[in-house]
Amino acid sequence: MSDTGNNILDLLSGPADLRRLKREQLPQLADELRGFLIESVYQTGGHLGAGLGVVELTIALHYVFNTPEDRLIWDVGHQCYPHKILTGRKGQMATLRHTGGMCGFPLREESEYDAFGTGHSSTSISAALGMAMAASAKGENRQAIAVIGDGAMTAGQAFEALNHAACVQANLLVILNDNDMSISPSVGMLAKYLRGLQSDVDEMDSDSVVHLDGSLGERGMSITGPVPGHHLPTLVDTLQKLKEKLGPKLLHVVTRKGRGLSEAEADPVRYHAVSKVSSSTPKDKRPTWANRFGQWLCAAAESDDRLFGITPAMREGSDLIQFSERFPSRYCDVAIAEQHAVTFAGGLACEGMKPVLAIYSTFLQRGYDQLIHDIALQNLDVLFAIDRAGLVGDDGPTHHGIFDIAALRAVPNMVLMAPSDEVELRQILSFGYDYSGPAAVRYPRGEASLPVVSGLDFLVELGKARVLRQGDNIALLAFGPLVSEAIKIAEQLSATVIDMRFIKPYDQTLVAELAASHSLLVTLEEGAAKGGIGEEVANFVHSLEESNAQVLTMGVPDRFIPHGSRSDQLNQCHLTAEGILEAITSRLEG
Ligand SMILES: Cc1ncc(C[n+]2csc(CCOP(=O)(O)OP(=O)(O)O)c2C)c(N)n1
């Protein structure tokens, strides 16, 4: 017995060892792997339910296929921890999602077994098909396997890829991991269809494999399943058969999210991700920006029955929970379908409704064309509540919301606002809601900031900033919660502090006045510096003939910021009081 009680798991250094096991050893390996996964993720925090649901599937895939030569891609990638543990990274699990530690998603640079980096959903089939076509072109006899959940399957790109795959002869295996869950329960036509096909995974038995060969089958993609996704003998036998079958194939497996941990099976929403179990008593958590948004949304809906609240499968994350319960007829979870969500909001607006689309900044990237083409170009009255705008911490670069400033300030008709605290959030959301045109309010992940200056008037006027402190030579122009960092160093610098509030249109009149009365303007934004609002302010100031003011722009540098804590990331980007002070000091010492 090894010291951790894991007879088999601890003896495996990689899939080659796994493939030397007898089939009858695999169920014990699954138990050991599941136990280690739970224990480890409770220590570090991270995604849990999805990984528990694919323990057997992961073992079977590495047992049957010759990974890494056979390419294995995990859609979204939040379920990849069992895969990482079995591919030589068990020892790194203690560093999961820590600064400098193991990534919480598949990462090509981390391992040859991570065939494709994921994080945003629904990319796996496209990538696997590309790899399969390349193998064919090179005459290489290898498989490309995409494991995609029922939630991820609802996104358009998944269907685009299936549509293409069904008409090309490439060795592609798509495994639909159907646990009837997204983060919240799956919604939409696909979910209904799949529910009609499968019984409860525990009621399925090994001869329940149904060769559907349905409509897609007649046109080039064979469909197998549904198969009980926790029954190792069935999984291994089925995968062996499919391995020998040429051409594009789809295997439908039925699993349970959170499998093997009773509380996670009972509440898969809550156990989608868990915080680390810390020995110290948890400090009272303050409401998050998303909580404050959710409260505002309910209050606004109470007084206006034209308001619709829309989320692309992120009810919990964006905190539309209360709204969904109180206003079910005006709550729309459109599944993982950001492109559809944006244009759908436009349709509502055309008919006089007041849609509010709550969407993470990083996921809005999926709907950028729709924002331009369907909303801004037609000047439709849609409010975008852009959540997770800024550095997000543990999830890392696939999830940072740092491109929305550069993206949206380039779009005519768009209004883009950045509240500095939770009181401002309410005021600015209301302003955006009342504004009759496309408006967006961006706010970060985590606990909502409290006002740093009291007794201010809250009247919000289009394109107008707020002077929080009058100083002399240096002016700090903060866009959003970085106001609090600016206030911390204002006295030491005897600086003027401006809460800019509006990114588009920004308060150009005030900037011109500041440029005439200060020698250094410093712009602060938690967004990509390249293409950011700081560049626009600098261009404007440097175009003023009557001013010699210099502009120091501070934002996220032109590189991807790795996973880790949000505070580490802000430090890396010098977007803390200390970092800003240091940058100003070195500029002054120039
Ligand atoms: C484009 C995009 N939108 C939203 C998300 C957030 N997200 C992460 S996991 C998830 C649910 C995925 O459901 P499914 O694919 O069924 O996987 P399961 O968690 O059930 O294993 C969502 C919506 C994402 N990662 N990417």
Ligand SMILES: CC(=O)[C@@H](O)[C@H](O)COP(=O)(O)O
């Ligand atoms: C995997 C995925 O994309 C989501 O689970 C994401 O990690 C949620 O992020 P938050 O924790 O910021 O809600």
Ligand SMILES: [Mg+2]
């Ligand atoms: Mg699912």
